[in-house]
Amino acid sequence: MSASKPKPPTHWILGSFKRADKCLAAIRALRVSGEKENLDIYSAYPLHGAEAALGLKRSKVPLIVLCCAIFGAFNGYTVQTWANATSVSSLSGEWLGSLRGYILDVGGRTAHAWPLNIPITFELGVLISAFGAVLGMLIINGLPRLHHPVFEVEAFRSAQIDRYWISVTTKDDLKREQLREQLAQLGAEDISTVEEGADE
């Protein structure tokens, strides 16, 4: 965050639920009362209807994977064709020379025998897109991030076990209390507030 004058710190208001439906209901209620991007749900497994309740936008992961697949496959095919079926005479010398292809009569097979290049083309497409999927997912999720404000709430550990948590963030000191009460009304337990460091 590049800020000239110190902004007020973000506060995280957390609350936990025993039942998933209660949790989702609470989210819907909060959205009705005008909270949008600052909401989040935490559960030990992908909770049905969560993204609907939060109204999340379409994930970018598929797009990333598609690009990676095309990139990988293209490289796969190009490298093979370049190495076995081209020989660009302008490439020479210590450095460029080693990039030059070498056309060899291999068992009388055509130098550019495209059907024989398909397997590696495919494999590279798969490999790169797999990396795309994983790294893409991590980057979009901002992971790895070992520390996070919500972890400062000891009770939050139950989120990965059997509880459903809600977080609401706000910079507005007045709003903070109001949200706590709202959560309490919605049946949340272990309601707690964390102040996020200015540097986060």
Added chain:
Amino acid sequence: MPQIDPTKPRFWRSVEDFTSGADRPKAAHGYPELVGREFPVGATEIDGATRRDFLKLVGLTAAGTMAAGCMRNPPERILPYVRQPADIRPGIPLHYATSTSLGGYGIGLLVTSREGRPIKVEGNPDHPASFGASGTFEQALAYGVYDPQRGKHVKRKGELSGWKSFKADVISRLEAAKADNGKKILFLDGPTASPFDGWLRKQVGKTLPEAKFVTFTSVDRDAVFDGTELAFGQRLETRFDFDKARVVLALDDDFLESGPDRLVHARDFARHRVPAPDGAEGAASLGGDDAKTRPSAGEWMNRLYVAECAYSVTGGQADHRLRVRGSDIICLAAALYARLVPDGAADVAALAAPYKDSKWVAAVAKDLSSRGAQAVVTVGTRQPAEVHALAAAINATLKSEVVEYGRPLLLDTKSGSSTLKDIVAQANAGQIDTLVITAWNPVYAAPSDIAFADALTKIPNVVYYGQFEDETSVHAHWFIPAAHDLESWGDSTSIDGTVAIQQPLIAPLFDGVQRGELFGAFAGMPDSTAHELLREAHSQTSADMTANGGFEPWWERVLQKGVLSPTPPDTITPTLQTAKIGERLRPFKFERIEGIEINYVVDNKVHDGRYGDNAWLQELPEPLTKVVWGNVGMISPAMAEKNGLAAEEIVKLTVDGRTIEVPLFVLPGHAEDSISLAIGYGRTGGEAIARGVGSNANALRTTSAPWFGSRATLAKTGKSDRLGITQEHWAMEGRPIALTAELADVKRKHLPMVEEQNGPQPSMMDEWPNTSPEGYRWAMAIDMAKCTGCNACILACESENNILIVGKDQVRRGREMHWLRVDRYFEEVDGSLADAKVVVQPMACVQCEKAPCEYVCPVNATVHSDEGLNDMVYNRCVGTRYCANNCPYKVRRFNYLNWHNSLQGTYEMKMNPDVTVRARGVMEKCTYCVQRIEQARIATRTENHGVGRVIRDGEVVTACQQSCASGAISFGSLHDPKSEVSKKHADERAYAVLWELNTRPRTRHLAKVRNPNPELA
């Protein structure tokens, strides 16, 4: 690499040097071991750069150049000469003409030398007995000269002594012998026809007038001379000119594989083994003279009948082969004699009885007589004089032009075991003081009923001169290490009377003593070198010297050509004495040996055992059984079944009380009720490689029955030995692989099988353009009609391409390394193997144009050259072995282990620096001797100031092609339609093996042709 290696044994010229420390390699100077070993006796000898001297020096460059041989990469040192010899240039191969002798008869050689190391032996084109070709024994010399097992020191009673000490001893004895003219001194020599030996004996005779020279070998030719003596009343040399023969009957005679002129026989016989002359130019191109008078009219192709016990190479070529025991041959001969020789029938009635009504004999007799002058009967040296006499009589009756007679060339035509008998008698009578044995290993070679070893103990002074410390040397008082043929000065006479010079390629590696020097010592010339003696011998004998302006220029010419100006062989036309023959044969009764007859054969690999320590020959597959490293008891399938015997089973073999154990081999086409066993194995001498390989047949042989004729009993032992066999499967399984055709069909162009393996080969892919600037398309043609399966090509390839030996155990595991293999298939005749026919097919990489091995190699280690070679890049290979899997011909060989470890000391000097020695984990295979192609290319491309020219047909000769006597292999470029190989590819018998795979082999095989006699079909 000749690096300093403390583990290697060090060699000194003599024990005197050892004690005095003279000319020992000074490690302090950092000289490589090999250099030290080669370094001459002292600076004085180096002055005056005669050839002999630099031969001693040449080891010096080994350090620099041997590196090319191996993959190791040490900090490399270069040791140039101090004084450059006149004609030696590092990196430029030299060829020297020399000669060698086997059984007393010479064969001319042309030896390739690199930096003074002889690395390849070929036949000398100027020598009529080799005409550029060579056999297995000649090829194997290149291993023999470097054999680290050779005797290295003069020994007295087993103690280290020295040549000087020996000479001193001799001088003193000569003094003593003066009294009785040396009548108590006896020289036991091998058979020899060398003029030099004759001269030396004369010199010895001058000092010791009554000293005797006798001759012994266990594979003597006495029967030939005794036969002529019986038939014509005089001992005569018998020669055959198969170029004139159209019908041949070989009675137990392996004339294509054994005998003094086997190479000439192979060439001339093969020339007529094809339907028409044009196919025979392969032989002509090898230097065969076409001036020979050919029968104008009649059939070009010859017909061969063979009667023998065990399948021989010649038997494999037979159109009709009769399986008979060795002892039956005489009856067969008699039966023919009865039919062919006028009023001979009566004399041989008793003998001829068994074959009197034989359909076979009748047909053969008819065929022979119909061919008359172009027919001939030959008899093997194993057969007794009588059979030779009968054959001689038949030939004379036929007026055969094929056979001709001349005066004996051997200094002594009696060399059989009778010699040893006499020696034993004299020894026991105390009539011998000094016995000088220069014959090969008589103690081992002696028949079992001659106690030769015991006799030696009765002789006060036994001198044994041999290459190895063997069975005989342990009984000798003196052991003198013999110099190898490639290390010695001398000469030889071939069977046609040609005298050839033998000159050393390298100074004796192990301080061996040369023959000349040994006899020189006894001739009172202890200090003259063999070189001087030889020059002296010829300065006296040679006539046409004056014509060439004196001795020196003449001598230079002789050394270059290797051959003295040939004297036309004297031919004698003797008169037949049928009466004498009848006289001798009338009393003969034939009583058949009951049970199993034992039949000894001369081995194709170790001969009589003298090559037992030659690992190349030991690992060479026996032509018919394909067994390596040892001999086997060969029996017929029927006999095996009858007695419940199986191959690889070890049996006790007992002949009148003497017993050996031998593994069995079931050989189709073997005579019934007999077992064949090769001699020359079961050695117990000091040679590490020969020792303990196979079983000793000499322990059974007797003077009365040296080859056959005694009864043997077989007893199971329950043991068995997994033989090393390079071809485990004998049948072709009805696959069109080695094709054969009958002459009649070839003539009327009816070759369905061949046509099936020919024709267009479409491809989905567009063809690779021929990018070779000169357009070369290297190719090979192998004419199976000419190939006898003699294996010479295998050794030639092994010698040229640094192919390493792997030993019996690895052969058992199927890991032999021969690039070129000769496949041998048996063809059942009417459903039985009893009379199976043989077809042999040389098979090396066929350089497929659409090579299956190439596209599967992940690292591009085997790809095509622009000239159609299937290159194998050893240094790129990572050894996935995928190529070998995908090779339908299975001609690729893999270095499963580091075979290079097996090389020790001197043997590394043998490596051909033009061919990479393959490391462990690397695939290797035939590449049409690409190093020879490249040498020819560089030679031609650099001609006339670098402008260069095109390689002409015949300028590139592959190693296998060069060695092949019968000219079965042709090599050249297909871009030249007039090239020999193009013609062969166009031949109607040419076909591509496994054509249906569309691999498009560049090597085409030509179907074998058979010429059966309709009457016997």
Added chain:
Amino acid sequence: MSAAAAHTPVPEHLREAPLIEGPQSDRTLTDSILHPVWRDPGRGWWMALAVTSTFLGILVLCIAYLLLTGVGVWGNNSPVFWAFDIINFVWWVGIGHAGTLISAILLLFQQGWRTSINRFAEAMTLFAVICAAIYPGLHTGRPWFAAYWLVPIPNTMDIWPNFKSPLVWDVFAISTYFTVSLLFWYVGLIPDLATLRDASVSRTRRLVYGFFSLGWRGSARHWYNWKWAYLLLAGISTPLVLSVHTIVSFDFATSIIPGWHTTIFPPYFVAGAVFSGFAMVLSLLIPARHFMGLKHVLTMRHIDNMCKIILVTGWMVTFGYICEYFADWYSGSIYEVGQILVRMLGPYAWSFWLLVFCNCIVANLFWFRSMRRNLWVVWIVAALVNVGMWLERFVIIVVSLHRDFMPASWGMYYPTIIDIGMITGTMGLFGTAFLVFLKFVPAVALAEVKELRYETELQLQHAEEAH
């Protein structure tokens, strides 16, 4: 659930058995599934580890000897240039396939029952592929060169790999397969690691698991992208897993050797892979679920389904054989026909008939429900199938090679002690890796089981509301 049962008229034996047995809550599931990770492994585990690591040691020794002496320490020869090395390679790769199939393909088909076995199967895939990957490198004569000459690295020799060679395809296929499997496995593992982080008490464990869980918070946004990533990984793994064994089969199918040169190879290699893979899952899972107290999530229904898959793939393989031999016979080529006869009647006929028994006959026991329910039967059949699939590769590789075109070059093959040592050794490696996995990572995908439980609960509610 039993309550729900009372309402439904469906007779007991027709009703689908539950995938999670007994009343379970997120807490009890967490408790029971993570229990093996926390508890002291116990003597049994240590003893097993001792055995497997001994074999692992043997493997290390064999490899050292191999590298020092050369490939000649194996029984390979001419003409059988490939033998145990490639057999084991193909066998292990095949085994790996079940894992990916379960986690990827069954996921795409939304087969709920994959949930509690996928983690297990994926781990098996990883370790199997590691075992397989040992061979292609080591079977070469000069591995130190093969290591980088097979990869397209610009080098001063200016020379490249030959991309026409199926072996290069192999290199890419296997390395891709391993990498993707690893990623897939790890992505699935992240939430469970987070659970371990938060459910553990010991601080060190929390730090370690915390580090590897990359700070996973289980936020709905995380889950959203995570599900996409996981789904897409499954999506690309599916063609990948099919391609890998297809490419492995190309090693043989693209050659010209009778018995190798067959277009049917790709499909039946894949089927065979799944066949052997499921067999391996079963032979590991049956003991594991017993000793680790996971019977409530690894239920008889799982086993039953897997048996059915073995039955199906078994028949696919059998059909493959029939097609292959029919094609060989129908081709009329004496070499192809000769190859059939050699397999059935040649010196190695025993291997062929044993393979027929193991792959084509035994699996038919699974037609019967009782057999599928009898764990002993299931386990033995699974073991036999693994043997059978190994023999299949033996027949394809050794038997095809030992008698190909030229009768003159025919020969026999005999394995050496090193050959045996290396196959048992890789099993040791596999076992060791597996035991370690069972100890430190939940063998069942906790988050997914919870999700499954939640969904079944919802279904149940709807069912009740319906009444």
Added chain:
Amino acid sequence: MGLNPRSPMATTSHVLFPRWSNHLVRAALGAVGIGAGMLLIFAFAYFRSPLFTRQNEPINQPVEFDHRHHVRDHGIDCRFCHTTVEKGESAGYPPTEVCGSCHGQVWNKSPYLATIRASLFTNKPLEWLRVNDLRDYVYFNHSAHVNKGVGCATCHGRVDEMAAVFKHPPMNMGWCLDCHRNPNHNLRPREFITSMTWKAEDPEAIGAAVAKQNNVHTRTSCSTCHR
């Protein structure tokens, strides 16, 4: 130990990972990524650098033979000592007697030539160290190149300026291939073959001419160099 029977929410002293751990992890990841890239580049460079190719490393010979003196100052032709360069695969190394042939008269007392005299008198050869050491499986033939117009200096550099001779080009396969793929710019008329100073004003043109005259056509088939 198993799951704590009490609620896992039993408080532990403080948060698991401190705030700064995020920066640490990101920094670490970045470092690993960049490090890997650097390593690749370094490797790529190393195998092309004299460090690996051993170029330009003067090799001290047993005899302090100075090519500058003999070639540049006295203009002795290469072929005077390297006699087989036009005939054989090896250029050839002079036997000691060649040194003696001159130095028998001139400088025959010089201490520099002690080793030479020793060699001549004792007949022990001089031990030179190989400068241009190709792998043993590479078959290079001097005559094939010299006769076609490849000059000595092209591969061996300005030997006339080397006190102790060193390897001039990298002499790896790529270097060979460069010329074998396009030889023209390395060809010169035969009269200048051994010239150290010859420079072509238009290498391509002259090269093309020489190529035409000498019928030069290079090959890149494996067996051209590997047999």
